[in-house]
Amino acid sequence: MSARYERVALIGLGLIASSMAWAMRRGGLAGEITGYARSAETRDIAREIGLCDRVCDSAAEAVAGADLVVLCVPVGAMGAVAEEIAPALAPGATVSDVGSVKKAVIEAVAPHIPEGVHFVPAHPLAGTEYSGPRAGFAELFDNRWCLVVPAEGSDEAAVSRLEGFWEGLGANVERMDADHHDLVLAVTSHTPHLIAYTMVGVADDLRRVTDSEVIKYSAAGFRDFTRIAASDPTMWRDVFMTNKEATLEILGRFTEELFALQRAIRLGDGAHLHEYFTRTRAIRRGIIEAGQDTAAPDFGRGPKR
Numbered sequence: 116m117s118a119r120y121e122r123v124a125l126i127g128l129g130l131i132a133s134s135m136a137w138a139m140r141r142g143g144l145a146g147e148i149t150g151y152a153r154s155a156e157t158r159d160i161a162r163e164i165g166l167c168d169r170v171c172d173s174a175a176e177a178v179a180g181a182d183l184v185v186l187c188v189p190v191g192a193m194g195a196v197a198e199e200i201a202p203a204l205a206p207g208a209t210v211s212d213v214g215s216v217k218k219a220v221i222e223a224v225a226p227h228i229p230e231g232v233h234f235v236p237a238h239p240l241a242g243t244e245y246s247g248p249r250a251g252f253a254e255l256f257d258n259r260w261c262l263v264v265p266a267e268g269s270d271e272a273a274v275s276r277l278e279g280f281w282e283g284l285g286a287n288v289e290r291m292d293a294d295h296h297d298l299v300l301a302v303t304s305h306t307p308h309l310i311a312y313t314m315v316g317v318a319d320d321l322r323r324v325t326d327s328e329v330i331k332y333s334a335a336g337f338r339d340f341t342r343i344a345a346s347d348p349t350m351w352r353d354v355f356m357t358n359k360e361a362t363l364e365i366l367g368r369f370t371e372e373l374f375a376l377q378r379a380i381r382l383g384d385g386a387h388l389h390e391y392f393t394r395t396r397a398i399r400r401g402i403i404e405a406g407q408d409t410a411a412p413d414f415g416r417g418p419k420r
């Protein structure tokens with residue numbers, strides 16, 4: 116059942132916060148939405164497009180009296196923002212976040228949360244390669260997962276209320292612990308982004324040799340890589356700086372497999388390649404048959420431009 120808050124404060128007014136604001140409006144999930152972003156330019160844009168009921172010039176002003184505060188800044192900035200807002204938080208309020216990494220965010224934020232304020236971390240598994248306050252759209256979270264990662268000792272009522280709120284934003288909600296979250300996301304999101312960044316970098320190096328051919332004749336697969344590799348550099352720098360252990364673990368496995376495939380190509384071992392590609396194709400088909408391919412064409416591919 117969807118839950119409503121009287122006053123929701125969004126700190127950081129980029130893609131995720133702006134999508135939340137539009138989705139809250141659509142679902143009538145907030146009495147009032149306040150917002151704050153560090154840059155005056157972002158605050159001006161947010162005012163111009165009517166993103167929030169009130170865009171404030173300080174984080175403390177935005178969170179004052181809010182019963183839900185959502186930190187929507189890059190993962191590396193979460194701790195400093197939590198410290199800044201702590202004295203202004205209302206007793207009984209819930210502080211949440213949308214960071215792509217959970218263990219490091221909990222470690223950075225939890226020490227600043229005052230007694231009597233609930234901290235319920237979360238992570239919507241939905242995004243695009245666009246950033247900033249103009250990038251958001253109300254449907255971003257529709258039929259996508261939102262993982263709720265209760266910190267130790269989280270208040271059950273505060274956790275279920277936040278879960279209801281995310282359902283109201285359109286998401287399917289599941290709970291997960293922080294370590295498991297960070298490992299799963301290293302496999303499904305963080306390492307794939309690093310691979311896309313690398314592949315586009317390699318093609319760019321090659322382009323200097325072959326002029327514009329690489330881009331001109333790029334096939335759909337490579338174009339998908341360029342979309343992913345256009346994602347925000349600050350956000351992704353912070354993801355790799357804070358989810359180091361899990362990403363290195365998955366990258367280690369990835370390079371082992373890559374070397375095995377490289378060896379099979381060098382040795383002309385077609386059977387190995389065929390067997391490997393058959394296994395991976397079955398995984399994709401399994402996802403589709405289970406009806407879990409939630410990346411429907413209309414959603415999660417960015418705003419229509």
Ligand SMILES: NC(=O)c1ccc[n+]([C@@H]2O[C@H](COP(=O)([O-])OP(=O)(O)OC[C@H]3O[C@@H](n4cnc5c(N)ncnc54)[C@H](O)[C@@H]3O)[C@@H](O)[C@H]2O)c1
Nearest residue numbers: 127128129130131153187188189190192214215242246247
């Ligand atoms: N983009 C995605 O695909 C995606 C998906 C799920 C979760 N996330 C997570 O959501 C968070 C926000 O990502 P986004 O895509 O909305 O980013 P974004 O770049 O679109 O927006 C970030 C906002 O934070 C502001 N900001 C940066 N540092 C700040 C600070 N110290 N104090 C106050 N404001 C500050 C920026 O001005 C900007 O308004 C990140 O933690 C990211 O890991 C992103």
Ligand SMILES: O=C(O)C(=O)C[C@]1(C(=O)O)C=C[C@@H](O)C=C1
Nearest residue numbers: 215239240241242243244304415
């Ligand atoms: O669709 C995209 O552009 C995304 O990369 C979204 C994506 C993902 O990897 O799936 C990126 C980071 C998040 O923390 C959650 C979602």
